Amino acid sequence: MPSPPAASRSAGAAAAVARRILHPSSLLPPGTTSLKPCLRAATTTTTHAHTTTPRHHLPASLPIPTRTSSRPYHSYSHPPPPGPFTPTESLLLAAAYRHVPTHGFSASALALGARDAGYLDISPTIVPDGVFSLVQWHLVTQREALAARSVALFGDGQKGPNVVASRVEALAWERLLGNAEVVWQWQEALAIMAQPSYVPASVKELAMLADEIWFLAGDVAVDPTWYTKRASLSAIYAAAELFMTNDRSLGFRDTQEFLRRRLQEASEMGNVARSVREWLSFTASAGINVLRSKGVQI
Amino acid sequence: MAVRPTQLRRALLQSPSRLRQTAPNTIQHPELQHLLSAAPSAFSSACPFSSTITTRTQNTPDYAVPNPSRPTHFGFQTVTEAEKVERVATVFTSVAESYDRMNDLMSFGWHRIWKDYFVTSLNPGFSPLTSGLDPRAPQHILDIAGGTGDIAFRMLQTAHVVNGNPDVRVTISDINPAMLTVGKQRSTLLPASQQAALSFVEANAEDLTRTAPLSPPGTRTPAPTSTIPDASVDLYTVAFGIRNFSNIPAALREAYRVLKPGGVFACLEFSKADAHPLLNTLYKEWSFRAIPLIGQLVAGDRDSYQYLVESIEKFPSQAEFRDMIVDAGFVVGGQGYEDLTGGVAAIHKGMKPRV
Numbered sequence: 014m015p016s017p018p019a020a021s022r023s024a025g026a027a028a029a030v031a032r033r034i035l036h037p038s039s040l041l042p043p044g045t046t047s048l049k050p051c052l053r054a055a056t057t058t059t060t061h062a063h064t065t066t067p068r069h070h071l072p073a074s075l076p077i078p079t080r081t082s083s084r085p086y087h088s089y090s091h092p093p094p095p096g097p098f099t100p101t102e103s104l105l106l107a108a109a110y111r112h113v114p115t116h117g118f119s120a121s122a123l124a125l126g127a128r129d130a131g132y133l134d135i136s137p138t139i140v141p142d143g144v145f146s147l148v149q150w151h152l153v154t155q156r157e158a159l160a161a162r163s164v165a166l167f168g169d170g171q172k173g174p175n176v177v178a179s180r181v182e183a184l185a186w187e188r189l190l191g192n193a194e195v196v197w198q199w200q201e202a203l204a205i206m207a208q209p210s211y212v213p214a215s216v217k218e219l220a221m222l223a224d225e226i227w228f229l230a231g232d233v234a235v236d237p238t239w240y241t242k243r244a245s246l247s248a249i250y251a252a253a254e255l256f257m258t259n260d261r262s263l264g265f266r267d268t269q270e271f272l273r274r275r276l277q278e279a280s281e282m283g284n285v286a287r288s289v290r291e292w293l294s295f296t297a298s299a300g301i302n303v304l305r306s307k308g309v310q311i
Numbered sequence: 312m313a314v315r316p317t318q319l320r321r322a323l324l325q326s327p328s329r330l331r332q333t334a335p336n337t338i339q340h341p342e343l344q345h346l347l348s349a350a351p352s353a354f355s356s357a358c359p360f361s362s363t364i365t366t367r368t369q370n371t372p373d374y375a376v377p378n379p380s381r382p383t384h385f386g387f388q389t390v391t392e393a394e395k396v397e398r399v400a401t402v403f404t405s406v407a408e409s410y411d412r413m414n415d416l417m418s419f420g421w422h423r424i425w426k427d428y429f430v431t432s433l434n435p436g437f438s439p440l441t442s443g444l445d446p447r448a449p450q451h452i453l454d455i456a457g458g459t460g461d462i463a464f465r466m467l468q469t470a471h472v473v474n475g476n477p478d479v480r481v482t483i484s485d486i487n488p489a490m491l492t493v494g495k496q497r498s499t500l501l502p503a504s505q506q507a508a509l510s511f512v513e514a515n516a517e518d519l520t521r522t523a524p525l526s527p528p529g530t531r532t533p534a535p536t537s538t539i540p541d542a543s544v545d546l547y548t549v550a551f552g553i554r555n556f557s558n559i560p561a562a563l564r565e566a567y568r569v570l571k572p573g574g575v576f577a578c579l580e581f582s583k584a585d586a587h588p589l590l591n592t593l594y595k596e597w598s599f600r601a602i603p604l605i606g607q608l609v610a611g612d613r614d615s616y617q618y619l620v621e622s623i624e625k626f627p628s629q630a631e632f633r634d635m636i637v638d639a640g641f642v643v644g645g646q647g648y649e650d651l652t653g654g655v656a657a658i659h660k661g662m663k664p665r666v
Contacts, residue, residue: 101642101662121439131665132573135450135545138433139575139660141645 087228097153102140104130106150109137117198118147118205145211148202152218155191156225162187163229180230182276185250186269188222189257193265199258223247241283249275375560375639377517383557386621392557396515399555400487402615403458407489409610410459416609417602417616425656426461426550429579432649432658435546436470436479449478450545453569455516455562456552457483458490460497460509462579466548467505480508482539484522486515491525512537516549517561519569542571550579554626563639572665576641580632581623582650582657590653598623629657636661 098106109126116122123137123144140146166183192199206215223246232242252275257268301311379393390398406413414422435452450470454463463481470479485491491511498509514522514535521535547566556562566576584591598620606616627635633647641661648659 124439136573139644
């Protein structure tokens with residue numbers, strides 16, 4: 014589990030160091046480029062994956078999506094590290110992703126994508142995890158697309174405790190809708206993610222999604238609820254995703270209701286937990302005070 | 312290699328005039344001309360003088376042009392590239408007969424699992440079902456240093472039987488006719504359709520423009536008659552062979568030349584298990600104490616197996632070899648390699664990009 018972001022970090026110096034260590038631009042000669050450290054360039058990643066161009070009109074080489082953060086928390090003072098895909102992988106996976114709605118997360122989709130991009134049937138063998146990389150491509154691009162949708166949904170409006178809760182629901186719903194195009198293939202994808210060697214990467218991606226949603230919703234808590242919020246949202250999201258694969262209602266209305274009920278329950282549970290904690294701490298301190306009044310040295 | 316490619320590159324960058332002069336000097340060097348005329352058979356496969364020199368542009372760095380007099384390593388000894396060609400030939404001629412049996416003994420049969428995994432992960436012959444007339448695309452696989460056919464036979468099995476694509480042919484290339492002869496004998500046990508898809512050629516992997524058909528044992532190697540053209544291969548594989556090459560950068564550039572755009576270079580080779588100290592200690596003890604002994608007892612040849620373990624030790628680490636592949640123009644996915652059994656062996660893959 015990642016640590017909460019350190020709120021009191023001296024931003025300037027740390028950012029300069031991190032930029033040297035982490036950022037790809039540090040490999041370039043000084044002065045060639047300077048990227049804003051906090052820039053979250055999530056908007057550019059998915060545009061190519063979603064456009065559907067007729068096959069014979071495809072350009073000889075597809076544009077390569079730029080890649081961003083794979084860090085488990087958000088930072089204003091550190092630039093995002095490079096993403097999990099190399100440019101070549103991005104190119105092959107973006108092309109293959111167009112075939113997922115018809116061919117599923119399969120070797121066929123990878124090979125057809127490679128053909129579209131002007132490569133050979135054998136070319137996708139260099140993608141390290143094969144079909145799991147294709148699933149990962151879906152997860153990462155959808156997650157990174159949330160930032161743009163969040164701006165479209167909320168603008169830069171005011172934030173508050175009530176607003177955060179409703180935004181979490183809206184964003185989780187937006188993300189679920191990202192699965193709509195491939196929902197027929199999603200059980201297959203879940204099966205791939207459940208293969209033992211891919212479980213750690215899948216769980217990590219889920220944790221990053223939960224973090225992304227809380228971050229975009231404007232949650233700034235740095236207390237232990239940082240963990241419980243993310244853990245409960247991860248569980249709810251995973252359950253809703255599974256529910257959605259069997260949802261035949263119009264516009265996935267049942268899934269939306271399901272999501273709303275689960276989040277409601279979680280917030281009620283949170284209230285109950287808070288009340289119990291308050292009662293316990295009051296009772297404990299009162300009990301200690303009673304003992305002290307009796308002369309016990311505590 | 313005595314000097315690492317990066318160091319060489321740095322040296323060349325510091326003296327650009329040397330780089331410009333390199334290619335013409337290599338051809339006109341009087342000593343080399345003399346060597347070439349004096350011992351044509353010994354150097355014919357090591358010297359890329361005839362037609363390749365035109366395809367190797369001036370962009371090719373100095374260290375990637377085969378040079379028979381440049382020092383390289385043979386196990387823990389330092390020899391010239393030409394000497395290494397001869398001594399490696401001696402080693403493999405000596406071990407050819409017992410090669411497969413020895414592999415089983417040395418690795419407890421584990422090399423079969425590595426090879427199976429290597430071929431499965433490449434999935435040769437796989438073609439998606441489409442609505443076109445013939446959905447299956449033909450593939451040409453070039454198995455370099457494929458001597459006894461271990462990789463090639465598995466490729467054919469996967470392509471023809473598992474993936475049902477008979478339009479896959481495999482060329483087994485090896486510098487050593489003794490190893491090829493063993494492979495040729497073993498191939499007679501394959502189904503006829505698979506035998507028909509196989510071909511055997513003698514060639515030096517550093518210069519695939521000069522290939523010769525397999526000659527019967529005991530006869531002189533015939534003159535090179537054919538060539539593997541540019542951009543003609545879908546999949547180039549080399550399993551447990553590349554560490555014996557005299558000039559690995561040159562072989563990588565030759566692989567780049569023969570591959571089609573999108574074609575894949577795949578290498579299975581012993582590597583470093585440094586990340587697992589305990590495993591590494593056991594592995595080193597086994598290779599330096601037991602393997603030469605087994606070689607002496609079973610194959611009656613200690614020196615050849617001493618060379619084998621020393622050559623493994625001298626081979627670059629996973630990341631260094633990945634950098635050499637990238638330096639030759641390939642692109643890689645992820646970190647560019649996959650460790651097997653904690654890094655005792657590793658699979659490197661690279662793709663020739665479209666330019």
